[in-house]
Amino acid sequence: MNIAVCVKQIPDPATPYELDGENHWVVRPNDQVLDDTDRVGVEVGLQLAEATEGTVTLFSMSPSGSLQGIRQALAMGADKAVLVDDEDLKGSDALTTARILSAAVQREGFDLVITGTESTDGYSGVVPQMMSELLDVPCLSFARGFSVADDTVTIERQTASGYETVTSPLPAVVAVTAGAVEPRYPTFKGIMQAKSKPVDTATAADLGVEPVVTQAVIAVEPVASRAAGELVEDDGEAYLKIVELLEEVKVI
Amino acid sequence: MAIWVFAEEIDGAPTPGSLELVSKANSMGDTAVFYVGAGSPEAFAVLGAHGAGTVYHLDTGDVLPAAPAARALGELLEGSDTKLVLFGMGNTDRDVAGRLSARLGAPVVANGLDVSLQDTVTVTSEILGGSLSVTTQVVLDGPALVITRPKVFVSEDTGGGSPEVHTVALPDTGRSGGATITERHVEASEGPDLEAAQIVVSGGRGLGAPDKFAMLDELAGLLGGAVGGTRAVVDAGWVPYSYQIGQTGKTVKPSVYIAAGISGAMQHIVGMKGSSTIIAINKDPDAPIFALADLGVVGDLHKVVPQLIEALKSRS
Ligand SMILES: Cc1cc2nc3c(=O)[nH]c(=O)nc-3n(C[C@H](O)[C@H](O)[C@H](O)COP(=O)(O)OP(=O)(O)OC[C@H]3O[C@@H](n4cnc5c(N)ncnc54)[C@H](O)[C@@H]3O)c2cc1C
Numbered sequence: 001m002n003i004a005v006c007v008k009q010i011p012d013p014a015t016p017y018e019l020d021g022e023n024h025w026v027v028r029p030n031d032q033v034l035d036d037t038d039r040v041g042v043e044v045g046l047q048l049a050e051a052t053e054g055t056v057t058l059f060s061m062s063p064s065g066s067l068q069g070i071r072q073a074l075a076m077g078a079d080k081a082v083l084v085d086d087e088d089l090k091g092s093d094a095l096t097t098a099r100i101l102s103a104a105v106q107r108e109g110f111d112l113v114i115t116g117t118e119s120t121d122g123y124s125g126v127v128p129q130m131m132s133e134l135l136d137v138p139c140l141s142f143a144r145g146f147s148v149a150d151d152t153v154t155i156e157r158q159t160a161s162g163y164e165t166v167t168s169p170l171p172a173v174v175a176v177t178a179g180a181v182e183p184r185y186p187t188f189k190g191i192m193q194a195k196s197k198p199v200d201t202a203t204a205a206d207l208g209v210e211p212v213v214t215q216a217v218i219a220v221e222p223v224a225s226r227a228a229g230e231l232v233e234d235d236g237e238a239y240l241k242i243v244e245l246l247e248e249v250k251v252i
Numbered sequence: 253m254a255i256w257v258f259a260e261e262i263d264g265a266p267t268p269g270s271l272e273l274v275s276k277a278n279s280m281g282d283t284a285v286f287y288v289g290a291g292s293p294e295a296f297a298v299l300g301a302h303g304a305g306t307v308y309h310l311d312t313g314d315v316l317p318a319a320p321a322a323r324a325l326g327e328l329l330e331g332s333d334t335k336l337v338l339f340g341m342g343n344t345d346r347d348v349a350g351r352l353s354a355r356l357g358a359p360v361v362a363n364g365l366d367v368s369l370q371d372t373v374t375v376t377s378e379i380l381g382g383s384l385s386v387t388t389q390v391v392l393d394g395p396a397l398v399i400t401r402p403k404v405f406v407s408e409d410t411g412g413g414s415p416e417v418h419t420v421a422l423p424d425t426g427r428s429g430g431a432t433i434t435e436r437h438v439e440a441s442e443g444p445d446l447e448a449a450q451i452v453v454s455g456g457r458g459l460g461a462p463d464k465f466a467m468l469d470e471l472a473g474l475l476g477g478a479v480g481g482t483r484a485v486v487d488a489g490w491v492p493y494s495y496q497i498g499q500t501g502k503t504v505k506p507s508v509y510i511a512a513g514i515s516g517a518m519q520h521i522v523g524m525k526g527s528s529t530i531i532a533i534n535k536d537p538d539a540p541i542f543a544l545a546d547l548g549v550v551g552d553l554h555k556v557v558p559q560l561i562e563a564l565k566s567r568s
Contacts, residue, residue, distance in 0.1 A: 231550065
């Protein structure tokens with residue numbers, strides 16, 4: 001089975017990201033990391049590939065040209081990667097991202113596309129659905145459990161009150177939640193092998209996609225933060241403070 | 253030119269989030285609702301009472317709604333001069349908005365906290381845990397699809413009459429429509445509804461083990477509140493997703509929010525920072541949750557919470 005896993009390289013979330021002064025785009029350092037939630041998608045892809053003797057190809061749109069995050073995913077075990085690297089894609093919105101990724105996936109061929117539910121730095125949460133429309137396949141979204149048998153994929157889809165079992169013939173897009181599986185850590189061997197795994201690059205023009213600007217950030221302003229209240233060290237009686245406050249706001 | 257709203261049904265009625273959007277749209281102009289669910293005269297009347305003039309009703313049955321809903325809504329929009337379609341943060345809302353955007357080439361603006369329509373659509377949102385406010389303007393003609401966060405608009409029964417209801421036939425979406433729902437499971441939590449509760453007791457990874465949630469159940473029970481949690485405890489399987497508060501979970505605005513063993517990640521904060529009074533218990537004095545707590549207790553929750561429970565019990 002031909003499994004495509006979409007991954008994103010993002011600025012390290014441990015250091016708060018910056019916006020550039022002119023366009024208010026996220027400033028992307030050269031060394032970006034693999035979005036943590038994408039490790040889940042890679043893991044799902046690897047498990048399905050192992051079960052079906054399939055291959056896992058990573059797809060990423062990453063204007064900075066940095067490969068650190070992609071290598072992290074290759075080190076987990078993915079076979080190869082396609083990176084769309086193009087200056088003109090800087091500041092792309094979700095729709096352009098989806099057009100790029102689906103054109104790249106289409107070009108390579110696929111049985112199953114796996115994505116995360118949303119990225120850590122952008123979190124619009126619509127790219128998987130956009131891709132499925134462009135690829136003319138179903139999108140099994142918010143998947144927390146999954147299985148593939150006889151060209152059919154079945155997932156548990158999270159809902160506000162529980163979950164539903166959703167099933168679909170392949171090909172399809174599956175967007176997984178962060179809790180779907182526990183991602184593996186790369187082994188030393190995996191890290192070494194990742195260095196020589198093939199990474200193809202393509203531009204928007206190669207894929208026949210014209211980047212379109214649909215929206216512009218026109219202002220960014222600080223928000224007045226909520227004033228912090230009282231901080232007390234528990235000396236064994238801090239619970240009395242809580243009781244007092246609950247009385248004060250009249251809930252007890 | 254109507255403002256369109258995507259609305260979904262739950263337990264035979266429009267979701268509370270859908271009604272917030274209908275009220276918002278009604279404050280901006282004529283309102284047309286695209287309603288997905290079994291539908292009933294009662295459900296349509298509720299939409300009308302909140303300001304819907306027209307309702308387009310699609311029953312997707314056991315087909316996963318996104319593909320047929322996006323196709324049908326797209327066809328309706330193509331013949332109109334609509335500039336704005338409002339969606340909530342529900343999973344199906346996001347599914348439909350994404351597919352529809354790709355069909356129409358229409359922009360999506362997500363995580364909106366407010367939206368306005370003059371010559372063009374403008375959306376405000378917040379990033380970095382609510383520390384920066386961002387204003388985004390749509391620069392493309394045609395409908396803009398705006399996904400807004402729950403509870404930013406107030407749903408209001410303005411006494412509107414019955415809407416004009418059009419039944420939409422389920423379109424054939426071929427391969428895209430191949431996903432079907434074979435079973436539906438409800439993982440009900442006991443006690444009051446988390447989104448409506450006036451007191452929320454919420455637990456994070458600091459609880460240390462799933463059975464420690466029993467302690468929070470007891471505390472919530474004594475206060476007449478509901479129990480919630482962070483994504484960390486949901487992902488760990490300690491509590492169902494219906495407990496999750498935050499960016500990808502529920503948004504709560506209770507009178508009192510008690511956070512036990514929660515660090516205060518920005519994706520959690522966006523779901524609870526509208527609470528009137530916030531009480532946090534965390535053993536790390538530098539935990540970010542303390543920055544927004546009215547009362548922060550630096551200590552071990554396994555000591556503080558049982559003491560609090562005993563104190564409340566001895567009062568009743
Ligand atoms: C795209 C995206 C979406 C997300 N959506 C959400 C969301 O909707 N909701 C959400 O909650 N998170 C969400 N997250 C995850 C979020 O970033 C955090 O990882 C998560 O909120 C952390 O949960 P936590 O506070 O339970 O765990 P931790 O961050 O691990 O914090 C545990 C805390 O417990 C304290 N503690 C430990 N032991 C004790 C003790 N004995 N007594 C007192 N305190 C103790 C520790 O000091 C620590 O502060 C999202 C992340 C991403 C990337």
